[in-house]
Amino acid sequence: MACSSVLYLLQIERMASCEKPEPFSKTLVQFWMAKVSEWSEATSPSAQLDACRHQEKLRGFLQEVLGALRLARCASEALENLPFVGQLLGRLCSVPCVTADEESSSLLLQCLWTLFSPTPRSAIELKANDWIRKTMCHLVAADEEGWSVMKHVGLPSKEYNVSTLKKMMCLLTEAVNGGCSSFRSPTERCLCDGLHSLSLTCVPLVTRPEAAPLIGALLRRSVTCAHTQLSEEFVEAVCSGFLDKKLHLDVQTVVALWCHNLSSLERAVLRLVSSVLSGPRIDLQTLDKQVNASLLPQACAQRCSVFLVVNEIFRCTLLEMEESSVLRLLIQSFTRCFLRALAAQDPEDRLALKSFFPLVPVSLQMPMLTLPSEVPQDVWLEHLMGISAQLQLASAEAEERGDNTSGSVFEVWFLLLQGGGWVDVAAQLLASAQTHAASSSSSSSSESKSRALLWLLTFFYHPTNRGHQRIQQWECVQQVWGDLRGVCLSPTPPPPRALDTVAESLLSLVSSRLALRLLLSLAVFSPVPGDAIALQLIRKMSEKKREEDEKEEEEEAVSLRREAECLLAAAAEHRLNSDTLASARVQARLRTLEDTLWNALCV
The missing domain is CATH 1.25.40 (Serine Threonine Protein Phosphatase 5, Tetratricopeptide repeat)
Known part of the structure; x- marks a missing residue:
């Protein structure tokens, strides 16, 4: 694939150095038009055998046509330079022996794609665009009577359509993955300009599993190339299909979707919140599975920017529903799943926690975000003593500055909520006998530890000094x-x-x-x-x-x-x-x- 891409770039540079493509000889054009007419009108074995024999030469001719189309500045110029191209491509797309050949199909698709006008400026280009859409649809679906090739290979119509769709999706995916070049001539169109029309054509197919690789290629290309503009209909169809679980995408594709369209990320978060809040009784293991199925934790672990957006949505939702215990559990579950996804990454690719929690002191990040299961039980109490002491210090400093109701206290409280497992452990230790030693020599120490745990729970449910009555x-x-x-x-x-x-x-x-x-x-x-x-x-x-x-x-x-x-x-x-x-x-x-x-x- 890399070798073919290099050869492709060299060919583009060589063609760009020519001021004008050499015209195709009349004899050559007539020869191929006659052959195509013969192949499209006959279904006899002899006609198919003739098509197979000319396959290699046909591919060479189509490669030359593709090169000439790429050098044209617009579709009108391409049709003027190659007046035969529309009839040639249209007939070839109806020849089963040609479309069954993978390389020939790829060349046909690239010719159609290059000929498409992202911003049509004339009636000719509008008409050409409409014809191209229909022709590309013809390549991925059978007509009412069935393609003639089915009569010879003996495949049922449905099976043939699925096989054809898979092949066409594979060819289009390869074209998208290798279609962009940063070394193009200033007068040449970027090959990604045609992705808008391709994405529009894919709208009816987004829920088909065969289209998943093409969807991923289109979305990833839209992130890496500024010339790529996907249709809004396509992005909406992909987003709806994914949220409705009618479309299964890998994490990289989902990240590309959310980076390309932030509203789709917001919808994914709010959909998760809505489904959890309206669900039955809470079970944390089931909740973790639901959160992981949304792919939000995995995507956030891969892209810090995605995490910051998701975290902000949770923060704003919590401010509107601060009394919702279910929402708090959801935020804790998301954070727990996110931390596990982050820990699963290679250390060299993993970002530090301070990148994800920039508003919280580093000294609090690791203690609060370390899961209780990762800390030995015999040091739980000591761990919580440290958290409680640092929170009391942060709260006192904020109160001295007079901003105890603003961002500083809220951020450390929000982090405590995100790592809410320690609040549960604090409640358990406070109620158990572990903090109430029987001997008088340790009663003072035990009472001090109990007060620290009780203060931590109080801060969790009442972090700000409302009414200036904290002492009371x-x-x-x-x-x-x-x-x-x-x-x-x-x-x-x-x-x-x-x-x-x-x-x-x-x-x-x-x-x-x-x-x-x-x-x-x-x-x-x-x-x-x-x-x-x-x-x-x-x-x-x-x-x-x-x-x-x-x-x-x-x-x-x-x-x-x-x-x-x-x-x-x-x-x-x-x-x-x-x-x-x-x-x-x-x-x-x-x-x-x-x-x-x-x-x-x-x-």
């Missing part, structure tokens, strides 16, 4: 957490009045989702059974909200149920406890909570 809110969270542990970890069932008091305290938090997180974490991961008490508290919270406003409570109950489902899904995914008995205990509690959650929130 933090004191409230600590008080509620102490009360909650008191009733859930009590060796004896707490009295109803105590549960009412705790439920009111939970409702006083700035975020009902934070309250639900703390409640469910204790129910699932505490060292003593607490799921029954947790369900009672959820019911009481729902009842108290219903007393305030029945309509708002109905919406709030559904929202809380959805939040709880997401939290339980995260708990089921991120419980990485090596203790078999503890793991079995967690699984049993998860099943109990999942089975009774709907009634607890909607009764």
Whole structure:
């Protein structure tokens, strides 16, 4: 292929050095027109044998015709210099023995492609364009009676059409891949000028699997050559076919599509968001499969520019739907899949994380974006202590500057959300016995670690200092957490009045989702059974909200149920406890909570 491309370039340069192509002799033209007429009107074996015998000479003649067409500045000039070319090409496209030859078919397609006018300037060129489209369609589809070659090879019509379509797509793909030259003469048209018409012709075929290589070649050419202008109809058809899963493309082709047309990238992201938000109950493994099937993580790992666009779309969507727990899980799933796709690349081709997250301090990128499964369990707590300390420092510095509600805090919070697995681990460690040592010598240290984890969860659900009440809110969270542990970890069932008091305290938090997180974490991961008490508290919270406003409570109950489902899904995914008995205990509690959650929130 490389050798033929070099020869092709040399031929172009040689032809460009000539001021005017040498005219074809009248005798030569008459000879070939007579032969073509004979072959197109006869189907006898002798006529086909004659066509096969002249095949090599015909290819040489077509090569000369192609060279003359390429030297013409426009289609009108080409038709003036070669008045026989239309009739010749039209008849040859109807000769099965000629179109069945791969090299001859390629030359015919290139002649038609070169003759096409991207911007027709006369009625002649308009008419020629229309005829070229019909002729190219004739090359990839059989007529009503079937091509005469089928009568001799014995293939069914459908099978022959598919075989012919594959061959024609292959020839067109080769032509697109090798059609651009940066060494063309200033007076010569770029061979990519005809891609607009070719893409328009491909619109009805985009959902055919045979057309996938040609689609990929067209889209990749549009990124590498400035002269390539694909039709809007083609780009729309490819985008719709891909989103509707009627068209399967490789990652490189999808990247080319999204780089060529940013609106198609935005549609892909919003389609994924819509399908996840409207889907059934969340399962993280199924969610990861859905995200990977969109090819967004793989494309983002290959092109930083694509990632920045996708990340911005997620950021803007989150600002509009900040209370959506499902959207948060989707963003975390996308980031998780993206990081895995990035890690799968060759180290020499892989960009650094700072290229993808330019607005976040480098010191926070690696700790937050390292998956919990990649860190030994015995250093989870230490890892989270470092994250919490850096976030507290960033938050304090932003508050001193007076920009705690602007970009700096939001960006580090958004990164914490993207690497949300550490928030799940923090909730698990906070609720388990790992941070509450029994000995008095370590009680102070354990309490300090618990406060760091609790602060991390509070920051996740309430990152900004709204109303300048951060200190009061933090004191409230600590008080509620102490009360909650008191009733859930009590060796004896707490009295109803105590549960009412705790439920009111939970409702006083700035975020009902934070309250639900703390409640469910204790129910699932505490060292003593607490799921029954947790369900009672959820019911009481729902009842108290219903007393305030029945309509708002109905919406709030559904929202809380959805939040709880997401939290339980995260708990089921991120419980990485090596203790078999503890793991079995967690699984049993998860099943109990999942089975009774709907009634607890909607009764």
